[in-house]
Amino acid sequence: MLGDLTGKTALVTGAGSGIGRGIALMLAAQNASVAVTDVDEARASEVADEVPGTTMARQLDVTDAAAAQRVVDSIVSTWGALDILVNNAGVGSAANRTVGADREEDWDVTFAINVKGTVHCCDAVIPHMRERRSGKIITIASMAGHAGRRSTGAYAASKAAVLRYSKGLAATLAPDNINVNVICPGAVWTRFQEAGALARQKSDPSLAGQNTEQIFEAQYQSVIPLGRPQTPEDIGKMAAFLTSEDACNVTGQCIHVDGGVILRD
Numbered sequence: 001m002l003g004d005l006t007g008k009t010a011l012v013t014g015a016g017s018g019i020g021r022g023i024a025l026m027l028a029a030q031n032a033s034v035a036v037t038d039v040d041e042a043r044a045s046e047v048a049d050e051v052p053g054t055t056m057a058r059q060l061d062v063t064d065a066a067a068a069q070r071v072v073d074s075i076v077s078t079w080g081a082l083d084i085l086v087n088n089a090g091v092g093s094a095a096n097r098t099v100g101a102d103r104e105e106d107w108d109v110t111f112a113i114n115v116k117g118t119v120h121c122c123d124a125v126i127p128h129m130r131e132r133r134s135g136k137i138i139t140i141a142s143m144a145g146h147a148g149r150r151s152t153g154a155y156a157a158s159k160a161a162v163l164r165y166s167k168g169l170a171a172t173l174a175p176d177n178i179n180v181n182v183i184c185p186g187a188v189w190t191r192f193q194e195a196g197a198l199a200r201q202k203s204d205p206s207l208a209g210q211n212t213e214q215i216f217e218a219q220y221q222s223v224i225p226l227g228r229p230q231t232p233e234d235i236g237k238m239a240a241f242l243t244s245e246d247a248c249n250v251t252g253q254c255i256h257v258d259g260g261v262i263l264r265d
């Protein structure tokens with residue numbers, strides 16, 4: 001057992017695919033009831049159907065603060081309480097779009113979803129968690145939020161922003177017995193990475209004809225000290241531990257589930 005979540009209820013954003021789906025499955029495997037939410041309602045429903053135990057599917061665009069509050073209220077009225085929030089929904093910015101005509105929109109969209117979306121969901125759950133003097137909040141950031149490597153523009157800045165926001169929130173909410181932590185995944189094969197591999201293929205003629213998963217693996221294998229990519233389940237296992245009572249004295253931390261990528265020069 002990673003950390004028993006029996007009797008706990010969880011809301012996962014962006015859970016209609018990839019890492020969010022992996023987190024929803026792992027929380028449910030530890031017996032949590034999971035609200036699978038996503039901007040894409042059909043994907044949220046598909047994942048909720050796959051997740052064992054008590055689930056609900058809800059359409060939630062995290063850029064809409066009022067919608068986040070409505071979803072939280074509906075979970076509380078259905079299940080009586082909300083114990084866990086996982087802020088997973090996120091988008092990548094076009095890697096080299098740090099200059100150019102569409103730069104402004106790229107920054108706006110990336111910050112609206114990755115940063116303000118996280119804040120909206122935290123704002124929606126905090127009063128309820130404070131009243132109960134209990135709660136666990138996890139935000140999915142990225143190694144990109146730490147590293148100063150080749151341009152990842154708005155994306156890296158957005159992940160650094162949620163890291164700093166989460167640390168401040170951990171200090172603010174500690175007196176209310178609410179734990180706030182961050183998980184930084186390394187390289188996980190998802191739609192997000194598929195889009196990145198397609199973009200690399202478009203800009204590099206030598207990659208023409210290669211399969212996108214191979215492009216992803218070739219990009220990361222040499223820079224991951226443990227020599228293998230991570231999986232959505234790896235991130236889900238860490239989320240299950242951090243949201244369990246086994247981690248009740250862990251707060252304000254950023255845990256890298258990245259095969260050691262953060263160690264590279």
Ligand SMILES: NC(=O)c1ccc[n+]([C@@H]2O[C@H](COP(=O)([O-])OP(=O)(O)OC[C@H]3O[C@@H](n4cnc5c(N)ncnc54)[C@H](O)[C@@H]3O)[C@@H](O)[C@H]2O)c1
Nearest residue numbers: 014016017018019039061062089090142187188190191192
């Ligand atoms: N895949 C990786 O290698 C990797 C590495 C580090 C961090 N991350 C982070 O992990 C998180 C999940 O990414 P993923 O790789 O699973 O990507 P993904 O594209 O497979 O999943 C992202 C999900 O978020 C949803 N989403 C997008 N905009 C939304 C919005 N406005 N409101 C609610 N949901 C929305 C999408 O519909 C999708 O289901 C993101 O925050 C991403 O930045 C991913």
